Amino acid sequence: DAGVTQSPTHLIKTRGQQVTLRCSPKSGHDTVSWYQQALGQGPQFIFQYYEEEERQRGNFPDRFSGHQFPNYSSELNVNALLLGDSALYLCASSLREGASAFYGYTFGSGTRLTVV
Amino acid sequence: GQSLEQPSEVTAVEGAIVQINCTYQTSGFYGLSWYQQHDGGAPTFLSYNALDGLEETGRFSSFLSRSDSYGYLLLQELQMKDSASYFCAVGTGGFKTIFGAGTRLFVKA
Numbered sequence: 001d002a003g004v005t006q007s008p009t010h011l012i013k014t015r016g017q018q019v020t021l022r023c024s025p026k027s028g029h030d031t032v033s034w035y036q037q038a039l040g041q042g043p044q045f046i047f048q049y050y051e052e053e054e055r056q057r058g059n060f061p062d063r064f065s066g067h068q069f070p071n072y073s074s075e076l077n078v079n080a081l082l083l084g085d086s087a088l089y090l091c092a093s094s095l096r097e098g099a100s101a102f103y104g105y106t107f108g109s110g111t112r113l114t115v116v
Numbered sequence: 117g118q119s120l121e122q123p124s125e126v127t128a129v130e131g132a133i134v135q136i137n138c139t140y141q142t143s144g145f146y147g148l149s150w151y152q153q154h155d156g157g158a159p160t161f162l163s164y165n166a167l168d169g170l171e172e173t174g175r176f177s178s179f180l181s182r183s184d185s186y187g188y189l190l191l192q193e194l195q196m197k198d199s200a201s202y203f204c205a206v207g208t209g210g211f212k213t214i215f216g217a218g219t220r221l222f223v224k225a
Contacts, residue, residue, distance in 0.1 A: 042215040103164035
């Protein structure tokens with residue numbers, strides 16, 4: 001049973017460019033949350049997708065956008081990249097039903113984004 | 117605002133017991149969970165408390181006091197492989213889970 005798959009694993013972009021990160025959730029999960037993790041910090045909530053809609057959003061600018069597809073996979077897009085966007089971007093999948101919506105997240109290994 | 121506070125670092129000896137505390141202030145509370153993350157790895161789920169009391173899973177136990185907005189993770193019989201970062205996380209309103217900054221645990225021989 002595959003867990004959460006993220007691609008690419010590493011990425012180097014130039015300031016001002018745009019980037020798309022991809023996530024395939026764990027089999028059976030229907031909800032995808034995206035987190036940004038700076039070095040030595042905890043994951044910061046970006047947004048959550050369920051039924052192809054953004055359901056919740058953290059304190060991130062509109063440069064961060066996303067999408068969820070009918071097969072539950074998801075993309076994170078970041079426009080006009082800044083140096084401060086350099087971080088590990090984690091995708092976490094979960095099942096919306098019941099209390100498991102709040103725990104038991106399965107995380108991918110992340111995409112390490114470096115903006116130069 | 118919403119915040120989770122946990123110590124930045126804890127050091128313990130192999131075979132010992134260590135407790136990592138977490139206090140939280142959030143709008144809405146739907147349980148406290150704990151995750152482990154090794155360097156370069158993905159966070160992995162350890163435990164979850166929705167109600168007050170102690171939950172035990174092998175060498176790991178987690179405690180919650182909702183009235184004190186406080187919880188802790190207890191690791192027993194520490195092993196070198198337990199050296200990692202540990203995050204507490206709270207399920208808040210709107211199906212959003214927020215994480216603390218993490219506690220880095222160093223296990224010494």
